[in-house]
Amino acid sequence: MDLINEIIARAKANKQRIVLPEGTEERTIKAADQLLADGVAEIILIGNPTEIKNLAVKFNLTHIDKAQIVDPKDNVKKQVYADLLFELRKAKGMTPEQAATLAEDPLYLACLMIKNGDADGEIAGAQNTTGNVLRPALQIIKTAPGISVVSGAFMMFVKDNEYVPSGVLVFADCAVTPNPTAPQLAEIAIASAHTARALVGEEPRVAMLSFSTKGSAKDPMVDKVVEATALAKKIDPTVEIDGELQADAALVPSVGNSKAPGSLVAGKANVLVFPTLEVGNISYKLVQRLAGAEAVGPVLQGMAAPVNDLSRGCSVDDIYKMVAVTANQAIAAKKK
Known part of the structure; x- marks a missing residue:
């Protein structure tokens, strides 16, 4: 802490x-x-x-x-x-x-x-x-200029975890928008990156999470994450962002190297963006309760x-x- x-x-x-x-x-x-x-x-x-x-x-x-x-x-x-x-x-x-x-x-x-x-x-x-x-x-x-959607991020403080060297991850959206569209998900990703910069004090590496990694599964929900990733890169090219990635590919270096070789984010993500509020809210509560992480938030993002x-x-x-x-x-x- x-x-x-x-x-x-x-x-x-x-x-x-x-x-x-x-x-x-x-x-x-x-x-x-x-x-x-x-x-x-x-x-x-x-x-x-x-x-x-x-x-x-x-x-x-x-x-x-x-x-x-x-x-x-x-x-x-x-x-x-x-x-x-x-x-x-x-x-x-x-x-x-x-x-x-x-x-x-x-x-x-x-x-x-x-x-x-x-x-x-x-x-x-x-x-x-x-x-x-x-x-x-x-x-x-x-909302802030260029942002149309408000979201809620949690800083998840995780102790002694080899996959979280800094001890903290940013999770979003865990609090506000139930089922964001691809453009909204892109805005949430960029807002979360800015939250990481402002609060965590390190350069964000944003993983756009899904149940698929780089085309391993086909589904409209996967397509949404792929589209959101592309849009986010256009909104702010300074942010390192990649998707779609499964959670293990985002956090575990060996899995990231295997499933998404060459990615600057896979295996070392510090910002996790979930495809829906349902997934984000469930995930942060599971990590909080089962991994003993401290959840600080929600930090509302996207406001002026x-x-x-x-x-x-x-x-x-x-x-x-x-x-x-x-x-x-x-x-x-x-x-x-």
Whole structure:
């Protein structure tokens, strides 16, 4: 888990403004206090200021006074955010009155703060569904240029495995898009490569996974992966990417050399892109439970600014780590 410490160190060295719209949720406010104590990020808590202060006393949190606290019902930029939302959504039929009401919703307010340049990234989901977190993000922040699909990656920390020299693999999509088309799968592959660069700090070698390696089986599902591989190479020629590959051909050098001789990815992949969400989600949970890997994520990919979704069963430590991850995404986004 040295990489997590590196991610935290990078966040400390270049502090980003991370907004937590669930500012009165117990795990969230406890994580915020520890993040502020450690200097990992500048924290913005959305919630009633009195309630937040009372919770700080209740849980004996001594650093919350370092946070920026934004009252969704009463803040100095309330009209600015309402006007911004109206401009963004009036073509979809939104009225000024509806915009004013939604601007008081913490999940919408967090995204409006990012869109207005008042925050660099967002973490939510400890008490909200993925759909509720993503809806305002897609309406306000939207996807990055050239990207039409949002996906979710996990960093899988695997201990003492000869096939994972760095100790970490990136798995995607494990969280968002059920059955991506070939063009969408290509975008997911490139987004996953960029995640690896931003978070893992090494050049991505992307394997487009299938139950076939280089034509060993014929099926429309295999054809989708082959097409996606070709499209991904056109989207970003700087990424080392190959497919279609079976999982063993992607990870095991001897199998990769045998099944895909000459490949720059086979046998040494560090990013695994699954053909469907079903496969990705099942795979990460199996590796997590059977191999004892630690899964950090999902890291949402493809957004114009970093917005990450938590599991409602998340721990304080999960939130802490994901704030550091989000900060690193924000740092990388500013370098583009």
